[in-house]
Structures are given as structure tokens and as C-alpha cells.
Amino acid sequence: MNDGTEKIFSYCIHCAALCGVVAHVKDGYLVKVEGDPEASNNAGTLCPKGLAAKQEIYHPERLKHPMKRTRPKGNADPGWVRISWDEALDTIAEKMKEIKERYGPEAFFFQKGSTDGSSGTEWYRFFNRLGSLYGTPNFGGTGHICCYSRSCPGLPLHLGNKGLHPSIDYEKTNLILLVGYNILHTKPPLARRILDAQRRGAKLIVVDPLLSHTAAKADVWLALRPGTDLALFLALHHVIIRERLYDADFLTSWTNAPFLVREDNGQFLDGTGAPYRVWDSKRGEPYPADPWFPSHVQPALTGSYTVNGVRCKPAWQLFAEMVEPCSPEWAQEVTWVPAEEIRRLARIYATTKPASTDWYNGLHRGSNGYYTAVALALLSVVTGNWDVPGGLSFESDVSFRDVKGSEFLPRDWVGKSLVAAAGFKVRAHNKEYVGPMNLVADAILTERPYPIKGMLSLASGLATSNPNSKRMMEALGHLGFLAVGDIWQTPAMAVADIVLPCATAWESEFVNFNPPYLMYRRPIVKAQYESWPDLKIVFELAKRLGYAKQFWDGDLHKAFDEMLDPFKLTVAELAASPKGVRFEPPQPRHKTYATIDEKTGKPKGFATPTGRLEIYSEKLKSLGYDPLPYWREPEPGPVSTPELFREFPLILSSGFKPMYWLHGQMRAVPWLRECQEEPLILINRRTASKLQIHDGDQLLVETPKRDGTVQGFIRLKALLTESVHPQVVYIPYGWWQGCESLGLKDHGALDGSANVNNLYDDSFTDPLSGTIGMASYPCRVRKE
């Protein structure tokens, strides 16, 4: 450009959606970031987070250099002293070695946050690699408060989706059922596609206790009692079965619906593993399934049979019996959604083809989240919308080489993790997600199952992002050694030994697929102050711990080359052109389960224990869990813990994000903060009027512990609304940071702050996923 402005093509990684951008850089300074019109994800559009890059990079309150504390923990002023990167990293490495020697590698914890300011979704691979080499199975991430219920790790037992996320073809679908998912704001590049689908005639149906931005655009908004989604889905199944709207052929051919289950012990007839048995109704006798059977067999889906004196029923019969009492009238009582609306939704959903389903962490904030997701996903299965174009499909498994280094972990790591010790049998094999974080707090404070003595946390809202912030802060304060890296000062740093200034994603580099390009993302400007990209911290630490060889001798580009190997490309080849190398990912292939495996001559099937989609999970049964998604009330809740609601009568739900925030980040960026200056509590107008609360009043919100004593209190501004039920209040989470530029002070993390996680006792958990019950928490509010 003639005025000397250079255009650098890159992508925004403030969320997982990845939008192509053009950065305008002049004399080494970023002038602005815009959407790249040629990028296929976002077609020139860009959300507030990406557009605000400049204020994030040149933010005067960023951490500027590494620091160490000079006063003992507990002191209000840590006495921060500026140190060199060498001193910071040498100290961390030394402490890590010391802890490993004295307590074993599992006593050191690796914590990372979500993406956004930092590109955690990219560099976590190398962070994990470092932890694997060090030998600890204890990695903290965000899955336990984000997406367990959507992708990992339990659903694969039913669906064989290998931890992949749902991916919907919005050009083909005729019905979009969204649950607990403010998708129009949280996946910005999908907004125009979904609105286009709706314009073309596809129905948008949103299940959410809150009239979210997405619900506001829906053809049908089903406003339900928080945490009762499972009851709604069971009632949908009830109607679908009663009105015979299910796809019996699909159930018979591709699911374990016809498998005979013993009435006495809930196991499959003839024990676990193939052959299973189905009841051939043509011949009136059992027939083996390996898990397939010839077409002349006509397996019964319903009924009760006796084989060799053992009474058994097809799995589908058990499923149908489970949902039999779950009539729309029953569900109306439970969910507050009128029975007629439930019936109408069941019919529309089951008769519109193809119908898609998607959900996100709204479903993952309750003590019944796991089974809720199972029941929802099974709606797609029973109606034949599974893995068809425009139905429920999953992202394709095209990816970079796995460099997480699990092969370096000691053999016995699965049994050693905190997750395994806490009895989460389904989850223990997944080292990427150790949560819930209360396990870590417990281990630090009780030294059981073993002590956790040290932690390295990068880009994580340790103190504010997890339920029961008080206990987390207390635990962090007990650590022998804590190093925290971030862009800004965070509440957890008050008890850290070393603080590291991290670069923003814009100042760091990586390789990724930014459709339609495989791109080398170069830093668009140099890292400000003395900040370092998280990735550089990991590589430099690896050297000091003696893992230089396994870290490509510190050469980032060699590491990227290894990641790129499956594509037969190198980072130099990507870097050679401004946008990288055009790459057409394989078109999503549907029904690959039906292709015949040449070796066995049988269908490939599904990556589940039985090789079929699992209506009935015998595996879960054998691990001591329910094999079917039985209704269970959310805990706590007005029905499950009525005693807590006597003094705390309102139902508190959190979750929910507008597009300009990602979780608890970026409140310090003034352009974004002007979109919403104050933390809010959404309260129904009728309730507010009874409590003599007016718009903008400051409210004190209090919640109980399990035993009824006060767990914590926070302060928020009232926003009067009709978007929630009179008994429900909504508190968007993520508020701790101030915004100096607008004269807004830090809120803090604990009592008196605006941090909703300070209100939760963490002892109400989903026995399967460990998710903490946050969907329907008791609370009371009053004007101060």
C-alpha cells in the first residue's frame, strides 16, 4: 500500500471457530484487524473480540515482565520484584525437579485455560507434552466446565464419536434443535449460516431457560426450568415411541436396540462381548449377533422372552419402559413447558427430515448433564437423523500429528490420576481433562489421595473460572510453589510465587487450518513489553528440564513441521505465501459405518463397546452406572433439595455469554467493556417488583452450602427482564477484572465480588462426569 501499510493475513483464535483476518500493520504497529473476505469460515465478517485486537495488544495494564514475590504468602502485598526470564524459568525448573524428587511427578499440576487472549487451543499440545515427559497424569483444562457432555469422554461409549464435536450442515438441515447453546453469539461464523437456513425455511427451535440472543431468533423457544432438559428429552422420546415416529429399521440395523438384556443383572445375554443375542421373531428363537446378523433374521425390538430359563428383553423394550412414565403431562410438571408444546415439538422433530441437534455447555452445568446429553443425542439416533447430511454429524477427524507425547507418560498413569482416584471410571483415560478442579483443591488441602505441591498455570482463570472460588483460592495458597502466566494480572496471582507475562495470540505463532488455507500464523506485531508467547515458555522450560531433544532442540518450526507431517507440508512451505497453502479437507463422509471392512467382510460399525450405536450401555452398567438415561433431578434444585430453597427461594443459573466476551476474559479491553460496563443479574420484573428492586439497583446475592449455611455473597446490578421465569435469576459469569481506562475497578474473586463461582458449593456433582451442579442453585437476593 502506498502509505506504507502492510496487510498480514492471519486468523483470529479468540474462540474455537477460527476466522480469517487481515491485519493492517504500519511501521511495525497494528492499525486495525478486519475479517478476510476470502476466508470461508467468516467471509469478511468478524466479531467484537477479533476487531478489538489493537486494544488488547497495546493495553497499558498488561503484565510487562516476569516477577517474583518477596513477601510470604498471605501478605496483602506480595512485594513483587522484577526478575529476568532466565531467573523465572530457572526457578520454575528447579522447583519442578525438587517436587518430582520429593513427592513424585504426580504432585505437580499443569493447568491451562481456554483459548481467547492466548491461543491455548493450539499450544496446549506442547504443554501436555511437557507434562507427559515430566511424568504427571495431572493436567487441568476446561472440559469439566465446558464440553464433556458434548464431545468427551463419555459420549463415545454410546455414539463412538471419538471425542469429536457435532458439526451440522446448515445448508441441508430442515430443523435445528439447539439446547443450552447461544450459538449465534458463541460461534460467530455460524450466525449467518443458521439465519440463512432459517430464511430458506428451516425451523430453529431453542431450548433454554433464558431468552438468549439465539432463543430470541428462534421459531420456537422452549423456556424450561433450569437443569430439567433431560425430562424434556425423555418426554420427546415418550411421544416418539408412543406415536411410532421412530426409525425402526435404523434401530434394528445399526443400534444395539434389539440386543437381549438379562432382567436379573442388566448384562447382555451370554455375557459381555460378541456374540450378542437378538430375538428372531420369525423363528421364535434367539439368534447370535457379532454384532451383525443376516437379513433373514427379524429381530424383535419389543417384548419379553425367556432363553434357557433366563428372562430377558430387547434393549429397546427397556428404553421404552424407561420413557413410558415420562409423558408430556409429567414433563410439564417437571420442566414448566406446557405438555402440548412438548407434543408438538416431538412431532415436528421426528417428522422433519433431516433434523439436526446441537448443544453446548448449558447442558453441562448440571449434576445430570451426562445423561441429558445422551438422551438428546439418542433423539437423533431413534429418528434416523444420525450421520445423515443435515442431521447430527460430527467433525471430520482430519488433523495435525498428535504431539502431546502421551507415549512419554509412565505406564501406570491412568490409575495415578486424581480423576481415577476420585472414581470417575469413564473419564480416567483422558489425560487432557483432569477436572473438575475441586479434585485438585481437595488434593492440595487434604493431601489425599496424595499431595499436590506445585502448579504451573498458563492462561487460566484459576480462581474465578471454577465453582467454589474460596476453596480454590485457599488451596492455591497452600501450594508449595505456584507459577502463573497470563496477559493481565489475575486474582490467583495474589498467591503465586512467580508471575510470567504472556504474549497475546496476535504476537505469537502457530500453524492451523484457516479454511481454505493451511496457514502459518506469524506474529502480526512483536510481543509487547517483555512478554513471551506461552509456547516459548513451554519450549524454554523443556530445555531446562532436560527435554531439549524431545522438544526439537527448541526449534519451534521443526515442531510445526512434525505437526504438519500428515499433510506432507512444512512450515517453510506455508510461510512462503501470505495465506499458506490451499487445502481441501475431505468432504464429510456419511454412513461410513455401513462400508464393508475388507478384512472381516462385515460393516465397519461404530467405535463403541458393541460396535453399534448404544441405546443401552452395558459398559456403563458394568462400571456401576445406569445403562439408560433415567430421569434424575438436578442437584441442588427446588425438588431435590427443597430444604435449601426455603431460605434461598430463587433458582440461580449462570452460563450464557454474549459475543463480545469469551468466558472471563477481556473485561479490561475498553471497546469491549463499553458493550457492557457492569456485571449484571437478570431478574424477572414481577419478582423484582415484589422485592422492590428497580432496574440498576445494586443487589446482594447469597447462596447456601450443602448444609444450609452461607456459601458466599456477591454484588451485581439488577437488570429487570421478561427473559427469565419469575423464580429464576441469571448471572452471566466471568466477572473479576476492572477496566482502568473507563474508571472501572477490579471486582476481585471472593465475597463481595461479582464472581458467580464464589456462590457454588462444589459438592453436588454428576457421578459420571464430575460436573458440578450449577444449573439450578438456590439463592436469595436483596437490595443493598
Next chain:
Amino acid sequence: MMSRYGLAIDMGRCTGCFACVIACKSENSTLPGTFWIRIEEKEQGAYPDVAKIFTPMLCTQCGEMPCAEACALGAISIAEGGVVLIDDELCLCGDVKPCVAACPFGVMAVNKGKPAYFPEYLTPDERDAYEAHRHGAVEKCHLCYPRITAGLQPACVQACPSKAMVFGDLHEPGSELAQLVSSAEAKPLREDLKVDPSVFYVPGRSAT
């Protein structure tokens, strides 16, 4: 015929995400507290029969210009393309701003905040960009005049993740904008005022 640039905003597609607001900030470096576009959020009805309506509010580039009529200093005029511009050098009123009061849509802003978001930490381009916004001056949207005269779309239109905004030439009958207006699908915000705006709104759904 001369061009007349305008917008149609589809309220059925606007999700109130603020991308337009930040795109405007980034493009025009407006001062803290000064907005050339903002989102109005309204609820209609009562739970659970409630609708939420988001309305992006910006200068509608009225042909009748009630603001210019109110301006005794002659600072407001129509430029090429039908865009209403304020001449910063003539915009010299004291605290009372008749143009701001005359605007039926409340979309004229007075610079009264800090001189920049991070006044002590300006990048070289920010030094110039923020200096262009004088304290006390009245400002408003000009449809990103430098962009549209260079053949680009206004920053808000390009950024909008919902693609809720259509930019075009009202005088070009084949344009999507002209068709939305001539079919009366897109309407002025307040038709009754008869101020001849260039910005039109496609109504969204309201509460049942």
C-alpha cells in the same frame, strides 16, 4: 443520476452482538463514550411470550436534515452520495447543541470523554486518529465515507456476523438495497416523520 448511498438493516437477523459497534470504533477511532452506531435492545411481551428486538441505531442520512436546519453555523451539509457530513471546523457551538436535540433518532454524539482510551499509550496512527476528534464537537456516522468513496463497504456492514446489513446505492434500481426499499420490505424507522432517510429497516418478528 447521482448516487445515494444507504443501508437496509434486517432486524430479523440482528442478534445484538456489537460487532458493528466495535468495527466502527476500530475504523473511526471515535473517543471513549462517543458512538456513531449503538444497539437498542427492547423486550416485548411477558415471560414466556416475550420477544427481544435489537435495533442498530445510526445516522439515517436524512435528505430533510432536521439537524442541518437546527444548525445556525451551517456546519452540516449533504456530500456526494447523499451522505450527511458535519464540518468539524464550523461545529463550534457551546454546551447547547441544537442539532443533537433536533435529531429524531438520537444518533448525534458529542465528544465529551477522554481524548483517547489509553491517552498515555498511543500508537503512531492513534496519535493522529484521536487528535481528529475534537472535544466538544458533534459527530455521527457518515457511512464510513472514506471507505465507501474508495469502493469499500462501511466497516459495520462488512463485520456483521449475521450479515444483517445491506449497503448499496438507492439510485441503482438493480441493487439489493433499492429492491428492498422499493418492495417496501425495508422501511424508514419512523415513516411518519417524512425525513427522507437513506437507512431503512426490515422489521423482525414481534411477540405473539
